[in-house]
Amino acid sequence: GVSGGRGARSAVPLMHGPTFMGNPLACAVACASIDLLASTPWEARVGAIEQQLAEQLRPCADSVAVADVRVLGAIGVVEMKQPIDMRKAQARLASMGVWLRPFGKLLYTMPPFVISDADVKKIADGMRAVIEDAEHSQS
Numbered sequence: 001g002v003s004g005g006r007g008a009r010s011a012v013p014l015m016h017g018p019t020f021m022g023n024p025l026a027c028a029v030a031c032a033s034i035d036l037l038a039s040t041p042w043e044a045r046v047g048a049i050e051q052q053l054a055e056q057l058r059p060c061a062d063s064v065a066v067a068d069v070r071v072l073g074a075i076g077v078v079e080m081k082q083p084i085d086m087r088k089a090q091a092r093l094a095s096m097g098v099w100l101r102p103f104g105k106l107l108y109t110m111p112p113f114v115i116s117d118a119d120v121k122k123i124a125d126g127m128r129a130v131i132e133d134a135e136h137s138q139s
Helices: 024-038 042-062 087-093 117-139
Strands: 064-071 074-078 105-108
Touching: 024 117, 042 074, 042 117, 074 117, 087 117, 105 117
Parallel strands: none
Antiparallel strands: 064 074, 074 105
16 A cells, blocks of 8 residues: 655555564464465365366357456466456356456456365356356347
């Protein structure tokens, strides 16, 4: 963030680093989180998520509303040709029990590594529903 304060002639950056930097509790939590991650087969899980996202999102590339589909690791992205109507898309997704935050022309997911196959499918179904809505609005 930027602040100049009252009467300041120019803005100065707000420095929050010292607020959190070296906090013993935050460091302990970070170390525990890394230990937990390292004790699980996370690499295999990321590979499985990647494969499922690729299989379920790849057909979206055939849509007239889609510019590109990309999957890398546990990240799935559908790039639309036109900007996404965020309100309409989020309402549609929420009605399906999915929470994604479209950004410009991008509809993307970065699910947690512990996500179930059923929930990955639910997310992909939601993404496809947004694409179908976009197709109908272009007709």
